[in-house]
Amino acid sequence: MLNSIDLSRSDLNLLVLFEAVLEERHVGRAAARLNLTSPAVSHGLGRLRRLLNDPLFLRTPKGVVPTARAMELAAPIADVLARVRSMLSDAEPFDPANSTRRFTIAAPDGVSAVLLAPLLDKLHRTAPGIDIGIRQLLPAPKETSPERAWRDAFADLDDRLTDIAVIPTEHIPQRFHVSRLYEEDFVVAMRTGHAFAGEPTLTRYCEMQHLVVSLSGDPHGFVDEALAKHGCARRVALTVPNFTFALAILAETDLLCALPRRFAAVHAARFGLESVNAPLELTRFHINAALPKVALMDTGVAWLLGVLEQTQPAAP
Numbered sequence: 001m002l003n004s005i006d007l008s009r010s011d012l013n014l015l016v017l018f019e020a021v022l023e024e025r026h027v028g029r030a031a032a033r034l035n036l037t038s039p040a041v042s043h044g045l046g047r048l049r050r051l052l053n054d055p056l057f058l059r060t061p062k063g064v065v066p067t068a069r070a071m072e073l074a075a076p077i078a079d080v081l082a083r084v085r086s087m088l089s090d091a092e093p094f095d096p097a098n099s100t101r102r103f104t105i106a107a108p109d110g111v112s113a114v115l116l117a118p119l120l121d122k123l124h125r126t127a128p129g130i131d132i133g134i135r136q137l138l139p140a141p142k143e144t145s146p147e148r149a150w151r152d153a154f155a156d157l158d159d160r161l162t163d164i165a166v167i168p169t170e171h172i173p174q175r176f177h178v179s180r181l182y183e184e185d186f187v188v189a190m191r192t193g194h195a196f197a198g199e200p201t202l203t204r205y206c207e208m209q210h211l212v213v214s215l216s217g218d219p220h221g222f223v224d225e226a227l228a229k230h231g232c233a234r235r236v237a238l239t240v241p242n243f244t245f246a247l248a249i250l251a252e253t254d255l256l257c258a259l260p261r262r263f264a265a266v267h268a269a270r271f272g273l274e275s276v277n278a279p280l281e282l283t284r285f286h287i288n289a290a291l292p293k294v295a296l297m298d299t300g301v302a303w304l305l306g307v308l309e310q311t312q313p314a315a316p
Helices: 004-008 013-024 027-034 039-052 068-089 110-124 151-158 202-207 223-231 243-251 262-269 293-297 301-310
Strands: 056-061 062-064 102-107 129-138 164-167 176-184 186-191 209-213 235-240 257-260 273-277 285-292
Touching: 013 027, 013 039, 013 062, 013 068, 027 039, 027 223, 062 068, 062 257, 068 293, 102 110, 102 151, 102 301, 110 129, 110 164, 110 243, 110 257, 110 262, 110 301, 151 164, 151 285, 164 301, 176 262, 176 293, 176 301, 186 243, 186 262, 202 293, 209 243, 235 243, 243 257, 243 262, 243 273, 257 262, 262 273, 285 293, 285 301, 293 301
Parallel strands: 102 129, 102 164, 209 235
Antiparallel strands: 056 062, 164 285, 176 285, 186 257, 186 273
């Protein structure tokens, strides 16, 4: 990327500027983040363009967009900066007990709602100054390929919008480090006293009306695929965009909903819900934490991953 001649006349702080503009997609916001003026950032971009022989960022009415070359350079530059930051941080090791860093974790709400309480308890006891941001993840609508269903989560990790993604898939690109956190499957949830709980047969299941969690509103999901294998179908009377919303609706209706077992175990009782095993085999999957391998060089991120690995959700 930068040969020896270039290094002799280059300011490596330009890589920090590149990183900020790439993440902010806006010169003004990048300038504010770096405590510089917009003209100073524009001047720095001009130097980078000459150095790398590429426009790097193209102006739009809403900011800037990276060129193909800029996207190619994003990972190598992030690697260089991570190594430099790791080297410099060795002089003052990350101390969770005194740190005031903020980390961002991305996960579907059915996962974050399971992990968050024990995680916050651990942080309260061992790292009281650490703050956490949660970004909700959902698979790409109508995406049947497991490799592409969570592509937005991987893109956010590459762009450093999130530190760690916790996702229910084994199909994670090789450039990411993967840690298995726990195993999950689905149960059928309903309001307490629902008639289905006393007769949870496949026939009765198909006779009932159902709620499906779907960001796009598409009522067809993995349960329908499983039913089709038995020559069965169901009526989906309602879709909602997340599992947490589903809890409130189930409490006030006679609808049934397939919920992650640990999620139901943690939250169903407070909404007056109960759950039973599904009358047919549903998906069983692993919940994995993923992050770029280079991010493990950040001792703070590596520490957070260790905390997640030790954070065990309530047993179902």
